[in-house]
Amino acid sequence: MQRTFIIFKPDCLDKKLVGTVLARFEQAGFSIIGCKMMILTPALLRVHYAHVTHFPFYPKLEQFMSSRPVVAVALQGENVIARVREMLGPTDSSKAPKGTIRGDFGESGMINVVHASDSVENAEIEIKRFFKPEEVFELEPAAQAR
Structure with missing residues (x-):
C-alpha cells in the first residue's frame, strides 16, 4: 500500500468542490488516512515550495495558497501516487483533458484544484510536514475493503 498527500487548494474550497473531488478519490478505491x-503560513509554504521559491511567480503562489484555509488529506491505496496524478491531469489545467480533475475544474497552472505528491519519497516527506504522527491512521487492507 502506498500513501500520498493532497492539498485541496483555495480555488477548490472557493468553488465548493472538496466533496466532489474527494469522492472521485474514494470511488477510485483510495482510503482517507x-x-x-x-x-x-508563509514559512510552511516556503518549505513546501522550496524548489520554486527563486522563480518570479513564487510571491503570487504564496499569496494564493495562504489566501484562505485549505484541506490537507493523506490517502492510501494501490499505486495511489501514479493513479491520483493520472486522475488529476497535467498541472496546467488549460492543458488537462476533460474527465480529469484539473480539466473539469481547474483554470491555470496555479489555480488547478489540488496539489498532489509526485513520488513515494515526497509523499512521505509531505505527510510528515503537514500531519503529526497521531493524525495519520494506518488501515489494514481488510479495513479498506469494508
Whole structure:
C-alpha cells in the first residue's frame, strides 16, 4: 500500500468542490488516512515550495495558497501516487483533458484544484510536514475493503 498527500487548494474550497473531488478519490478505491483544514503560513509554504521559491511567480503562489484555509488529506491505496496524478491531469489545467480533475475544474497552472505528491519519497516527506504522527491512521487492507 502506498500513501500520498493532497492539498485541496483555495480555488477548490472557493468553488465548493472538496466533496466532489474527494469522492472521485474514494470511488477510485483510495482510503482517507488523514484529513484536516488548515491555514498555510508563509514559512510552511516556503518549505513546501522550496524548489520554486527563486522563480518570479513564487510571491503570487504564496499569496494564493495562504489566501484562505485549505484541506490537507493523506490517502492510501494501490499505486495511489501514479493513479491520483493520472486522475488529476497535467498541472496546467488549460492543458488537462476533460474527465480529469484539473480539466473539469481547474483554470491555470496555479489555480488547478489540488496539489498532489509526485513520488513515494515526497509523499512521505509531505505527510510528515503537514500531519503529526497521531493524525495519520494506518488501515489494514481488510479495513479498506469494508
